[in-house]
Amino acid sequence: MLIRLAKLCLISGVSGVFWSPGSLRERMFRVMSRFLSNATNRIDAKGRVSVPSAFRSVLAQRNVQELYCFQDFVFPAISVGGPDLLERFERQIAAEDPFSPDANEMSLLIHGGGVFMKLDAEGRLMVTDFIRGFTGISDEVTFVGRADHFQLWQPQAFVAAQAQARGERKLAGKRS
């Protein structure tokens, strides 16, 4: 527990300049905080789970009311961010050849595979079948910060993926 809270404490206090897309105003917001670290919360009998407070305050700072959630392209995880996330994807569609089947597939994933969700008054979200089926989540959720968004993982799947990523980096070379 001590370790978990210590991790969370880091999140709110982060500051510093880093590059991100968007206008100056948007960047000013993002500079102040980002989604960092991870925490595991339980799902209650009604299928709800509390979003970590640190993540909620990041959302509040960014004036994010509705959460755009989609099934991640590479990991068995649900990625969660503001509507700007969806707009970035749509911009990406518009950027590449809009005639390509690629764009059509992209739309199938980000529109057909994406949901807008809202938190309740206590900062909890419903863990729907949409989330459970794709992630394998049953009774616990691991929230993982990814700077401009965060992810929902099945706890064991997360530690496994993290361990594998760590191993691959070790094999890849001695770069930091």
Added chain:
Amino acid sequence: MLIRLAKLCLISGVSGVFWSPGSLRERMFRVMSRFLSNATNRIDAKGRVSVPSAFRSVLAQRNVQELYCFQDFVFPAISVGGPDLLERFERQIAAEDPFSPDANEMSLLIHGGGVFMKLDAEGRLMVTDFIRGFTGISDEVTFVGRADHFQLWQPQAFVAAQAQARGERKLAGKRS
């Protein structure tokens, strides 16, 4: 030809709606009223199925009373939108040589392969043989949001198509 028609679909649809000029307020409105996410509902003994509430409210915001339904150009799915969808296609045809093979075939698909439908008082639509035959739908329908329209899929066909699209994206390494 199929690719060509798919192009027309993308031109008139996804990219055409959301990147048109307009005030921030107008864009906000459009953002709020997109068809997003997917949901699977049962067909009752009379052959009716409830359109998800989220989609119905989008239709209401756009003052869509009659639904224009047509067989999708690339997927085994029925695409559903307002009359404006059909009008965009017709404008597209009018833009080309009216006697060209392209325009001819386009008309064959959007006119010959399209119907108008209405929802009942509870927001349900009849699943006709027109829909069943083309999609393979039997007792359940998956509604899939596609930004400016939505689609009716046979549930298994949808997860298969989505999985394939995701697999191709993963291989391409296009994760943003």
Added chain:
DNA sequence: GCGTATCCCATTGACGCCCATATGGTCCCA
């Protein structure tokens, strides 16, 4: 007149909104 589609009402199960509580941390003061 019979099959089909539309209208209307009932049911129920899920979800949103609200308040309660416990657990653990922080801060203040002796």
Added chain:
DNA sequence: TGGGACCATATGGGCGTCAATGGGATACGC
């Protein structure tokens, strides 16, 4: 420095509302 009041967060649960579904009744077309 240690104890205790105070606070924040995570979690549990009651309850009302609404959406999804089922089914009877009626209108319409062949």
